[in-house]
Amino acid sequence: MRLNHFTSDTPAGGAATYPVDETKLTQDFYDAVNGQWAEHAEIPGDHSSTGGFMDLVDNIEHTLMADFADLLTGKLTPANPEMAEFKKLYTLARNFAKREQDGTAPLKPFLDKVAGLKDFDDLNAHLAEWYRLGLSTPVELSVEPDMKDTSQYALYVDAPSLILPDKTYYEPGNEAAKQLLPIFTQTITKLLQLAGYDAATAAKIVDQAKQFDALIAPHVKSAEESADYVKMYNPYPLADVDNKIDHLDLTGTITELLHDTPKQVILPQPTYFDAVNDLLTPENFELLKSWMLVGVVYDATGALTEEYRQVGGTYGRALSGQKQARSREKAAYYLATGTFGQVVGDYYGRKYFGEAAKADVRQMVLKMAGVYQQRLKTNDWLSAATRDKAIVKLQKLTIKVGYPDEIDPLYSQFRIDENKSLFDNLQAISEIIIANHFGHWGQPVDRKRWDMSAQTVNAYYSPSNNEIVFPAAILQAPFYSLEQSSSANYGGIGAVIAHEISHAFDNNGSQFDEFGNINNWWTEADLKHFQELAQAMIKEFDGIDFAGQKVNGKLTVSENIADGGGLSCALEAAKSEPDVDLRAFFINWANVWRMKATTEYMQLLLSIDVHAPAKLRANVQVKNLDDFYTTFNVQPEDAMYLAPDERVKIW
Structure with a gap:
């Protein structure tokens, strides 16, 4: 329930004073x-x-x-160990020559993990690792306060996000979708090529990803439906939810992640799970794999080369009408301060x-x-x-x-290895954050x-x-x-x-x-x-x-x-x-x-x-x-x- 809404490219402007028109x-x-x-x-x-x-x-x-420019030159001394690690990350983010030298190579092992999947048995064998790495999955898991007993955490099992901003964009005749989907297609196709895929393969991956996304869209909530918070609270026995999904080992994955097996989970979007078994089929496996690949490629937008960042932001800028990307210096600032x-x-x-x-x-x-x-x-x-x-x-x-x-205290766990790439450091921090998140399970809720x-x-x-x-x-x-x-x-x-x-x-x-x-x-x-x-x-x-x-x-x-x-x-x-x-x-x-x-x-x-x-x-x-x-x-x-x-x- 926030007072205002900001996108990742936060707007800005001047503050001149003008008279009131009486x-x-x-x-x-x-x-x-x-x-x-x-x-x-x-x-x-x-x-x-x-x-x-x-x-x-x-x-x-x-x-x-301006302050952090002084931090980088040594004029400003870090006030604590966490600030010293921030300085290292900001230095890496601004080391544009090293980022160009590293190229897209740091992303390749993660693309290979997805591309190498053979079938659902193979995916199930790696699914807990997928969550720990923060890779795209067709079922999202999060540990949040139980809405009926907020002193304790519950496991929320949810649908993934869509490519377009809202379910309503998928309605027939939506003019915004007609403009946006081609731009999304161009954006991801180019990112895949920058990551080493040939043009034909890249085009096929994007097409399959869009097909899977279109299968998801009818079964998720619109923004209007999601605005009713209490309707997010739909408790189900985990066994009943798992029984809805033939080809995904939900219980085994959750047990590996939490070191425990909840009897009950919360489904914010139960209609998705009524349909999910028709989506996660062997016939759709290649579509799902391409959808996951697109997620991995897109999520890396800000952490690799300047060209990769500029291309990766094209779709977001089309969404907001932003005419140009941030400067690389500003982008580095927001990446480091956001982390x-x-x-x-x-x-x-x-x-x-x-x-x-x-x-x-x-x-x-x-x-x-x-x-x-x-x-x-x-x-x-x-x-x-x-x-x-x-x-x-x-x-x-x-x-x-x-x-x-x-x-x-979470930030005291962040350690920056200046000999590694920016991408690898951000990935390591992401894994710490995810482990901390799932580590809330079984603990009292931290209200501080x-x-x-x-x-x-x-x-x-x-x-x-x-x-x-x-x-x-x-x-x-x-x-x-x-x-x-x-x-x-x-x-x-x-x-x-x-x-x-x-x-x-x-x-x-x-x-x-x-x-x-x-x-x-x-x-x-x-x-x-x-x-x-x-x-x-x-x-x-x-x-x-x-x-x-x-x-x-x-x-x-x-x-x-x-x-x-x-x-x-x-x-x-x-x-x-x-x-x-x-x-x-x-x-x-x-x-x-x-x-x-x-x-x-x-x-x-x-x-x-x-x-x-x-x-x-x-x-x-x-x-x-x-x-x-x-x-x-x-x-x-x-x-x-x-x-x-x-x-x-x-x-």
């Missing part, structure tokens, strides 16, 4: 605040968008690349955020939680029984701010773990942990600054904080209790009324025209509920301050959502992202607040007007 405030609030900025903003060639969140990402990139995320986050958090700011922002979060609690107490549609349980859940909420107190590092411009609520997390990177202007008024800060970081709190009570979070377990704590009448309110939020957004397509109200409902609750709660907090300025509050809300993006990227997000488009997040939610109308004198004839009985108010 004539548009009651007609298109977002454009009134951001229109002049949008006229001047340019999307950099190596990005798919620019604006609000992206400015912060760009600034952090600039800052840390050592928590280590880099610890450095960034301690240097640019610090313990004092950490304590200060924590107090802000506690204050917002207090405002939220008061709103729950005075809620006029919840019964006392449900309201009391909601307050208990809020009081049990875990708050994480800035960066973890300690670096995850962070899913985002401190340099990430984002925030999230975890329903299974009942926690809200605010990395240091988002805790700066325009979200929060001592130079901004309290109202502007509430319109920025205040709304972000309350947004994440609201996720505890959105259509997904509301189904989890204070311990993070699936548990209906609502009275029947209250739940029915809440579902009616959620349906009103779906209706408010569903079908809005945007970027040549339409918004999916069901896909975006949880984030829209959180936006609505967050903005409403932040507004109440702003009004409690002596220097209240609601104009500044609303304008900063619109300001943080400024975004200019390629059409391809906007259409991609409309298909798969649980967030509504940024402009609509700014424009639609303010229409639900009575104070917006009085602040800007919005009248019934104005485009920003919404009749009182149509305004959606949940939290």
Whole structure:
């Protein structure tokens, strides 16, 4: 349940200040605040968008690349052993001459493993190794908290990902698919040739991989279906699942991986396993093998030569409308920092955020939680029984701010061998991460773990942990600054904080209790009324025209509920301050959502992202607040007007 969505090539942009167009405030609030900025903003060639969140990402990139340049020259000394290993990996990533010299040879042993498979018996003999190496498999396994008892881990058995972004792309007549599949074909065919395959063999492999992918597509969930979290929880006896698959030794493989045999597993997509036996047949084995080969080739995109990276990114750039690849220097930075995320986050958090700011922002979060609690107490549609349980859940909420107190011990296991290739070092780290992941089995759940590092411009609520997390990177202007008024800060970081709190009570979070377990704590009448309110939020957004397509109200409902609750709660907090300025509050809300993006990227997000488009997040939610109308004198004839009985108010 993240506040925003970023691709691997994170957008960036400049942060110039432009005046508000007073004539548009009651007609298109977002454009009134951001229109002049949008006229001047340019999307950099190596990005798919620019604006609000992206400015912060760009600034952090600039800052840390400069710092780590000093780290490489010795001007900056590693603060800990983990940072010393990061330095070695970053050095290897930037040793472009060595990467060219190594070529694609490091990939060949992994391609040979797949290419050498003879049949399913042969695959079963190696399947546990496949998982330990992180190679593509037709059944995905992960060890995650059990959604009905989050103190313990469960084994989730899932379907693999598709080539195209979503199941809906496979529907007949989908225009995006017609454009994307040929580009995917060209991309992978060229990668296979760079890896040593002749043109005819490469073309055959890609064609067979696409055939297998097309067989998978009808049986997996769409993004809209996946957005309903609780429907991921489908427990089955492992023996029953294994009986659905004639040619794959699922139980034997799981037992080898976990050193234990679970009696029960969770199927997030049970319809896939109803069909999987018709997919994994001897007749389809060559298709499956080609599909696995394509996965191995594509996953190596960033770790080999410059040509391999440039070619490998072609499909992703087509998806997002990005005009060019990142520079090799930036790519090396993101590869190294992504691998050592928590280590880099610890450095960034301690240097640019610090313990004092950490304590200060924590107090802000506690204050917002207090405002939220008061709103729950005075809620006029919840019964006392449900309201009391909601307050208990809020009081049990875990708050994480800035960066973890300690670096995850996992990173102390990372060792870089400077005599080996970049690919081999990354593979070794991947194997450590995978072993650690499966090693969670049988252990109590670690609730101290962070899913985002401190340099990430984002925030999230975890329903299974009942926690809200605010990395240091988002805790700066325009979200929060001592130079901004309290109202502007509430319109920025205040709304972000309350947004994440609201996720505890959105259509997904509301189904989890204070311990993070699936548990209906609502009275029947209250739940029915809440579902009616959620349906009103779906209706408010569903079908809005945007970027040549339409918004999916069901896909975006949880984030829209959180936006609505967050903005409403932040507004109440702003009004409690002596220097209240609601104009500044609303304008900063619109300001943080400024975004200019390629059409391809906007259409991609409309298909798969649980967030509504940024402009609509700014424009639609303010229409639900009575104070917006009085602040800007919005009248019934104005485009920003919404009749009182149509305004959606949940939290």
